[in-house]
Each structure stands twice: as C-alpha cells, then as structure tokens.
Amino acid sequence: MTPLRQLLRQPVRLLAVFLLLGLASAFFCLSAGVFASAQTTLAQVEESYVTIGVPTTETKDVETQYNGLTLHHEESVITDEMWKYLDGLAAEGTIIEGGYRQKYISAYSSSLQSVTSGRQDGKYVPALDDPYDRAIFVVRVVSAQVDPPMEGTDLVNATVTAEIETAVKLHPDYELRNNLRFTVSCNSRDELDALDIAPGKRYLIYSADYIDLDLELRTTIAGDFRCDVSDIDLSRLSYELTAEEMMTEHPDPDFKPVAKYVTEDKTMLLSQKMLNQMNACHLTVNHFNGMYPDDRMAVGIDGTETDIPLNECYLDVYMTPLDTELDTFLKSDEGAEWLEAIHELDVQYHSVSVIGTDLLESMYCFHQGEAFVTEGRSFTDAEYEKGACVCLISESTVMASRLGVGDKIDLSFYWGPDPLADITAPEWKLQPQMYSQRAGLMGGTQEYEIVGVYRQSDLWDTADYRFLPNTVFAPNASLPEDCYSSRKGVFFTYVLQNGKVSALQDALASQNYPTNILFCFDNGYSEMAEILHGFYRSALQLFFAACLTAVAALSVFLALFVNRQRRTLGLMLSLGSGKRAAIQFSWRVAALPAVFAATAGIIVGILTMNVTSRSLLSSASEVLNTSLSSAGAVGFGDIGTKSISMPVAVIAAGVLQMAVCSAAAYLYLRRLAQKSPLDLR
C-alpha cells in the first residue's frame, strides 16, 4: 500500500489540495523570482553604472603686473581652492567616490604597428601624425635657394626641390611622391655652406614632418565634395575656366583660380599653389644636434634637470652628401650614426602612447560610449588592483599589427628627449613621444596580454577628452613610476556616487563656486534607478502578498488535509504499527501533494516570471523603452533590454515552500501521534 496509491484513491481531494498548494506555490515562486530579479537588477545597476564629473577645461584670462608691464595668461577656471574642496569631497566619499587619474608614457613594441591619419580614410591631418612622419630619403637636388636670414637667430634655412631616389625609411601608411620640396634648417651659415647644395647632387636626408601634399589636396577636395578621398580622380581637372569663374570671389584675396575640379553637380576652383601639390610631398630637415645652447640640460618627466646636454639627446644626422652607393656609405664610419637613425625610426614607427587607468569607464569617451570595447573585455577590479600586465588596443592598431585578443606583446617604455616641453606645448596631441636613440628605452621590457579591442566613433578627433588610435590602455599600477599626468581632459575625472549629481551641485553652490566646473554624466542612471526602485517596491509588495498567501495555504493544508490523516494514524497505532511507521506513512501521504505542488509552482514560476517582471517594469515606467535602451554605454547593454532573470530564486522558493509544508505536516502528525489512539478517532 504505497502513499501514492492512497492518494490516487481520493482524486478529488488530491486535486483540491494540489490546486490550493500549487497556486500558492506558483504565486510564491513567481514573486520570489520577480523579487530576486528586482533586487539583482538594482544591485547590478548600482554596480555597473558609473556617474562621472569631468572637470571643465575652460580657462580665463589672468592679468599680472611684472616690472610695470601688464602680462596676460590663461588659467583654468577651477582654482586651487576649488580643487582642494573637490578633493575633500572625494576623500570624504559620500558625494564623490574618488578622483581617477590617468597616466601617460610612450612605449615601443616590435609587434605593434602604429597607424596614421595618412591612411586614406579621408581624415588626413599631417599635424596629427607627429612623430610617425619622420623619414629618411636619398634625394637628388633639382634646385635650391637660401632663404632670407631670420632676425635674432643664427639659424639659416634653405628651400630645396628634389627628386626622391630611395625612401630609406618612411612610415608604411604613406605613399611615396615624385616631387619633394623641403626646407633644411642649419644651425649656422657655415653648416649650410659645408653642405654645398647644388642641382644634380645626391644627399641622404633625415627629416621630420613628412607631408603627402597630394593626399592633402585630395582630402581638401573630398572635404568640399563630401565624398571619399579614394573617389577623387585628379585626371578630371580642367584648366579651361570661364570668365565668370576667373572673377569668383574667394575668402583669400590672393587666391587666383587656374583650374577646376568638376563633377556633375559641383565645381571647385583650384589655385596654382594647390596644383603644385599634385604628386608632391614636403619635408622639414632640422639639425637638432647643435640647435640648443650647450648649457641647456635635458629635463626628465619629473621636472628635474639631468646632467645630459639636450644637444646630445639627438643623433648628429640631418643631411649629408652621398657620393657612393647607400649601402657602402652605411658601412663606412660616417654611416654608423645614420644606421642608428634608421633604427630610431624603426622604433618610432612601432611606438604607441600608453594610458594607465584605474577605471576605464571613468574616462569620458568610454563612459559615454564614444569609445567602447568591441572584442574581448575591459579590465577587472583585480587587474586594476594588482597592476596586471593586460591591455586594450584600438581596432586600427590591432588590424595594422595583425594581432588579436589573447595575443601577447612586449612593451618597452621610453621618454623623448624633452618630454615636458613637448607635452605642455599647446599643439601636443596624445601621440607617443619622439623616440631618441640617444635617450634610448627604459630598462625592463614588460609582456602585456591584449584582453580587449576598442573602437572610437571618431579616430582623429583631438578634443581634450579624446585619444588617438595609437593609444594602448593598461591598468595604472602596471606602468612605471615615471609617468605624466595632469588634471586636464583625458587625464582626470571624478567618479561620483550614483545619484549624487544634484547633491554635488548643491555642495558647490553652498561654497559659492560655479556649479558647471564639473560636467556630470550618469548615463541615465537616475531615471533608471527611479524605475527600478518602483519595480523593486512592486516586487516587494507582490512577494509579501505571496508570503501571506503561502502561509494561509499552509494552514488550510494542515487543517483540511494533514489533519484528515488523524484517523488513519490512530488506527495504525491501535493496530500496533508503532509510532514511527504510522507517522511516516501518514506524512508521505500528506507531503506528496506538497512536493507535486511546489514542483508545479516552480515550473509555472519560471515560465511566467519574465513576463511578470517586464510588466511590473513597464508599469513602473511609461518611458521604459526610451530610458532603458538609452543606457547603452560600455557593458551596460543587458540591463538596458531586460531585468535579470533569476530562475534560481524561483527554484529556491519552491524548495523552501516544499520544505516548509513537509516539515509542518511532519510536526503536526508527530504531535497527533503523541495522543492516545482513542483520541484520534
């Protein structure tokens, strides 16, 4: 006589109990699932949403008196006093969680190939390509002309046109052009005379600032026609201008049109200067070694003067007559330093800027989704903490270098010869430092693992908060001591406690500070949090109701079903079955429906909880679709579309319900069995 058989002989009662407990159980499981989901979603949002405060880069003009002169300079609108106050808030922690500082250093890696704006993607801005635009050529001079002397300097410049015979070193992104124009800048007239520049002579030149004038021209035209650079076909130039075209007003009064570029719907007039750019390139040749006063010492990134004269940080190469074959020359004593120069550029083309960070998402671009991880992942808390040698690389660099997530690269860090002067110059862009063979690499190569690949919406935007594609991100703690950092742009952000934007503004206002010294971004956290708190409250109410229902169902179950076992129990006892056997049998009969019901409850709960969560969420917010999907920044996608499903909670609730019902039934029956069999009749 099994308990199950017993149950099946009372199908109506079994069904009633099953329905009672099953419904209660389904409700309980479902609401537990929804509640757990609300709680987890909320916790997840708290964890993954980051609110940042980006210090303004706005400056104001400051007047100072010096020796009876009025001097002007620009100063940040954030005063030292304001910084101190903000740092105080950060240390205290209730409004601002902390200040996040990025670090900068340059690094060489033989396996990394740098990219330039000279890749024909229509964004060619030669100034951005520094320092990759350094090159070494063998040229034959066509014409040369000494420029008029400059006031207050010994420097003498000559303008040279030449034909390129060999490109000894040129960044692979650039195309070689036939016509070269370059300026050579010598430190004295004697130096220039010694070069004896004359038409027909061959020279080896080491230059900075290679400019592909042809590409620049096509980029200009493409910009005007709003088309791809690759679509520009210079054979479509026409030199036959109408009288009307000759007379066209131009913003530049010196502009004289000599040709036009024509498509079906537009015409662009070109000047002679522009035509000269066709198939041409430009260089600047500087003789750095000897350019600085002898007593000027190199200054390190920490601002302290070294005992190395700045001149000696540069190889003594710039321009040298070449009478022999290049190879022969390079093997000669004179060629040794040129060989080093070739190596210097090799390192340069494989150099990147490295940004160390303690929280990638604290940086404006990553926070706002203007930069985001497309492959692999960002850094983990543990990696930030222990300074793991892991890095994120831009999509462009990864493609140019034929690398991928999981690959390892060796990074050798270095500083350029005059780092501070370089970085603090207004035209500085976030590119690696100029590599100098004399200064060399810092000791100790580090192996980094590529854990992720990032993409930027605009590769060559140079706003303060942005970075260029040759930027590698790594945990701050993995970088060397001597790094550069500042309170500006990409280098510094405050991370606010979530939901404290207005508290911060109140705090600033209470100090009579302008509230716009920090621009705050929360990626829609406050809206999201409001909705989720509503969801959480409804889920809590639902869960509370379900608990009451479950308790009520349990009482009914005990009174109407378990209690019915009393007669059977009494009879068993009086027939001498023994207490334990009698209790166990009756208990199995009573507990089976509870087990079935809880199982059914779990199934129903799992099937319905997502629908319920969603409807609770949407009742918590009318603007659900817009506000949930707008939170699309790094890694937040999941919450944006739905609440987190918690089947585990549903199962746990079902098991709990099952356990409580069975235990209650057991205790109830055990108490009954203490009575005399006669009392159970």
Add this chain to the structure above:
Amino acid sequence: MPVLSAQNLSYSYKTKYQTVQAVKDVSCDLNAGTFYALIGKSGSGKTTLLSLLAGLDTPQSGAVLVNGQNLREMDVDMYRRKQASVIYQSYNLFPLMTVRENVMYPLKLLRHSDAGAKNEAQDALKKVGLDESYWKRLPAMLSGGEQQRVAIARTLAVHAQIILADEPTGNLDTENSAQIIGLLSGLAHEENCCVVVVTHDSEAAKAADIVFRMDSGRLKEETA
C-alpha cells in the same frame, strides 16, 4: 491461568479544569474461550477500561497481566499486533484501503509475505461470510454490518487471543447485530479466544458467558 487479568486498575483523565476518575480500582480475571459482556451507563468508564486492557493507555496504578506477564514490561506494539485486537463501534477500517488490504494490514506488520497475507486474509474474510466480490471494495462501499465483519476478519487473520470490542453493534440493526454477536461468540467458543464486548444491547448481554457492569468507574460481576 487467566489470559488477561486486571489488578487494581485506576485511571483518571486530567484536564485543565478537572480530574475525572474514569476507572477506580478495577480487578478481574478474563479467561480464554469465554465471551464477556461489559455493560453500564454512558460515562461509567467502559471504554477507558477497554483501552487499558488493549494497551492503548497505561493505568496510573495497578497492572494488566497478559498470560501472567505485566503489560508494562512487554512490547506494547507487538501486543497490539499479535495478541489483542480492538474493534470499535465505527471507523475500524482504513478508508483508502480495500477490504482485503485492510485485513492484510496487521499481517504485513507481522512481516507475512504478500502472497501468504493475501491467502490468510481471504480465508478470514470467507469465515465472516464475505466472498470475493467484496475483497476489492473500499470500506465506504460496504454496509455497517459488513464493515464490522471485515474488522472481525482482521482479528481472525492474526489469530488474536484477546478481542476487545467497544459497542461493535452500536450502529447496527437487530439482524446485523445478531450476526456480529454470533461471530464474536463463535470466536470465543470455537477459536478459544477471550472476547470482551462493551454493549448496551441486551441481546448481546444475553449471549455472554459472564456479564460485568461498570458503575462510576467500578466493576462488578452481574449474577444472573
């Protein structure tokens, strides 16, 4: 030696409000092969005495001797399973077991094999006049008299020595009552059982070999 002997049994129910002395210093000897009737007013303590004899309750003082052995020192569950069988006025059967399963139940407790138990149960049922057509029915599908016969078959199946019946005919008509009394007296005289029947039924009392009367917890033998 008497099969069952009560020695100065006393039992009182203690509730929050009062103490009711239901059995007061009862002594008696009950022998095998004898049919006893226990009569008395309602509330006089008959059921209580029966339950003490059946080992369903333990007396506060005095002792129940089974074949000369004190019940206190015996395995009460075994005593209930094997030696003493109780038949109540109603609800004697497991409602969700068939007739045959009900009779098999104590045999299963005594670890009889399925087949053995089945045979013994069927034999016992036949003895009380219930043929095969009854065996697979549930108790609810039986008349009161038939239910009581199943209960008697159950005591037959285990060959219980002592049968204690508490108003077994209380719910039955005269004809059925007579049948049940006949079966019970048959158990005493043919199976050599010691049968004690609590009854209000004068016919039943007449069928008894010896009649006891309970009065306010005290037991007296009636002299005819």
